[in-house]
Amino acid sequence: MNGIGIDVSKRQLDVGTTDGEILQVRNTAAGFAELEAWLKEHPADQIVLEATGGYEQRVLYLLHNAGRPVVRANALRARRLAQGMGHVAKTDRLDAYALAKMAVLMKLPAYQPLEPWQQRMREFVRARRQAMQALTVARQQQEMVGDRELRRLLQANITRLQTLVARLGKQIGEQVEQQPQLAVMKSMKGVGPALQAVLASHLPELGRISGKAIASLVGVAPMSHDSGTMRGKRSIHGGRAEIRQVLYMAAMSAMRHEPRLRDFYRSLRARGKEGKVAIVAVMRKMLVILNARVRDAESGPIPA
Structure with a gap:
């Protein structure tokens, strides 16, 4: 069984095989074209990518749409496998090799892209979560300030973030209402749009x-x-x-x-x-x- 691992970062993709071959390309459309040409000469039963907070999404779509057997693996699981193989050091190339080994050793569930409405909802959910995190930081920042004028300026930022969180929550609720199949979850008390x-x-x-x-x-x-x-x-x-x-x-x-x-x-x-x-x-x-x-x-x- 042949396996390929791809370590993904914001700027680049480190591609590795169990034979030790390495390819490094940019995480851009031009890099994807180079990767696709390389993959034609390196067939694999499974291609494993590490989940990296969304930076892997574009290459996942590319590989899936090209009919490649691609999998998105849990980062912690991949790291522990690398440590189990004796790779104490952590580099992008070592991670790519460990992911290639995972592709050979484990049959993982193939990646299935989200529906367009799910993709849009995920973006709103992520934006709301980030806004809530920023709101927490802003409140902590204000608590450390004694100057009245500065507190007033910081309060303006808090109010802006509160408004943003509320608006995003409202839009998420509207999106949920547009998907009647989600209504079954509301039969349990405590389950809301979020x-x-x-x-x-x-x-x-x-x-x-x-x-x-x-x-x-x-x-x-x-x-x-x-x-x-x-x-x-x-x-x-x-x-x-x-x-x-x-x-x-x-x-x-x-x-x-x-x-x-x-x-x-x-x-x-x-x-x-x-x-x-x-x-x-x-x-x-x-x-x-x-x-x-x-x-x-x-x-x-x-x-x-």
């Missing part, structure tokens, strides 16, 4: 795979840390952090208003589970329930 939009644009697998798999994708499935007779403390890691952030807030609301989840949380606390552990368990249960409801809605009613 979570609907994040799940629709960052978790297209929802309803298409098992509840256990969906929890693992998001990073809310407990991971074992056992050895011999020792049973270590379970923990979560990896997954899609942008989903967990919104899911956490939704879980806090659902624990108050959704009887099934409220009782579940209380039972965990009564059994001695820590607060954060119980909240993560609620997040996981929410996700599994939503996954089942979306699956059932998409499959339609059972014929008589």
Whole structure:
């Protein structure tokens, strides 16, 4: 099995094979043309790219549209594989080689592009998240200032960001309303437009795979840390952090208003589970329930 790995940065692509061949091109249209010509001479069963916050999106589209077997891999998973192979140092070329090895060792799910409405929704979700982060920084900045005039100037920036967050939230809500298939999620108390939009644009697998798999994708499935007779403390890691952030807030609301989840949380606390552990368990249960409801809605009613 032949594999190719591509390490993506804002400016360039480092392409590697398990044979040690390396290609470096710009992350531009001209670079993509050079990559496509190179790939014609280097056929592969699987091409693995590392998820890098969106910089990989254009080359993903190119490879998918060209019919290439391309996969977007989790960055943490790829890094741990590299460390397992003894690559303690981290360079773009070493990362490309590790991704090529991943392409050979693992059969990963092929990349599936989002629908146009999902792509647009994702951009709005990302813009709102970034605006909220900027708002947090702006408020912290104002708290450190005593001068009245400077505080007034900083407040103007805070007000501007608050307006932007509100407008983006309204537009996201309107986009959600235009997709009736997302309405099934609202049957659970605590699920609002923000979570609907994040799940629709960052978790297209929802309803298409098992509840256990969906929890693992998001990073809310407990991971074992056992050895011999020792049973270590379970923990979560990896997954899609942008989903967990919104899911956490939704879980806090659902624990108050959704009887099934409220009782579940209380039972965990009564059994001695820590607060954060119980909240993560609620997040996981929410996700599994939503996954089942979306699956059932998409499959339609059972014929008589």
